[in-house]
Structures are given as C-alpha cells and as structure tokens.
Amino acid sequence: MKIKERKRDGVAVLEMSGKLMGGPDAETFAETLKTLIHEGCHNVIVNMEKVKWVNSTGLGILISGYTTLKRNEGEMKVLNVSERIESIFMVTKLASVFESYKDESEAIQSFATG
Numbered sequence: 176m177k178i179k180e181r182k183r184d185g186v187a188v189l190e191m192s193g194k195l196m197g198g199p200d201a202e203t204f205a206e207t208l209k210t211l212i213h214e215g216c217h218n219v220i221v222n223m224e225k226v227k228w229v230n231s232t233g234l235g236i237l238i239s240g241y242t243t244l245k246r247n248e249g250e251m252k253v254l255n256v257s258e259r260i261e262s263i264f265m266v267t268k269l270a271s272v273f274e275s276y277k278d279e280s281e282a283i284q285s286f287a288t289g
Contacts, residue, residue, distance in 0.1 A: 176200045176226075180209055186283050187211050188254075192225035194196045195266025197232025204236050208243050218258050218286045220279070224255035229263060241272065250274075 179190040189207065214263060221237070229237075241251045252274040256264065264270040274281035 178203060180207065180211075183215065183279075184283050185216070186286055187216045188220045188222055188273055188279065190222045190225070193196075194228040195207055195226055195233030195236060196228070196230045197236065199242070200233070201236045201239070204240055205217070207242050212247045212249065214242070217244060217247055219249065219251045219278075220254050220282050221246060222240070222254040222279070223257070223260060226260065228258070229260050229288060234267060234269065237273070238269070252276060252282050252285065273276065 176191060176195050177193075181188050181190070189201070208219065210218075219240070222239070237251075237253075244251045256275050256277050261270070261275070263284040264273065274282075274285065276285070
C-alpha cells in the first residue's frame, strides 16, 4: 500500500493505493496520522479510489485511524470506496461508522457542517 498526502482547505487528503492488508501498512498509516495530528490537522479524508482490496487487518487499520482521530477531536471520512470494499463495509457494519463520499469537495465541506 502507498499513501500520498496533500492538504486542501485545512483537511488532509490521504490517497491510498494498492491493497490494505496490515503488516507495515498499519505502522505507515498510524505514523502518518500521528504526524498530521502533531501538525494540528485533525480532519482526514482517506481516498480509497485506488485501493484494490481490504482484508480484516486492513479494516482494523482504518478503525484504528478513525478512533485515533476521534480521541484527538478530529474526524476521518472515506472517499471513492469501490463497490467491492463498500460491500465489506456493509457486511461488517462499518458503513454506519465511516461517512463515505464520492465527491472530494462534498467530503471537505462536510467537516465545516458536521
């Protein structure tokens, strides 16, 4: 898994690609979030457009990131989730945890109104 980071309107957008399956991915994602929080950026969008697959460990990584940001008075939302991964979110009931968007601008605006 690869993570590209950029900021837009005070929101960090993490563009993830590849497979989200744990191992070193967990540490990379956790460190990225820790750095963002340290820099004062507490709102994060995880763009999953190029994520091909998520296993249970990968779901754990997302949940961990979500709770880390919540504990630091931030939020994490997901963007461009494929149908395949969306169905995993449905089965695991994570669709009710993660706010999911198809449009980046809409996702960014949701932080201001949320």
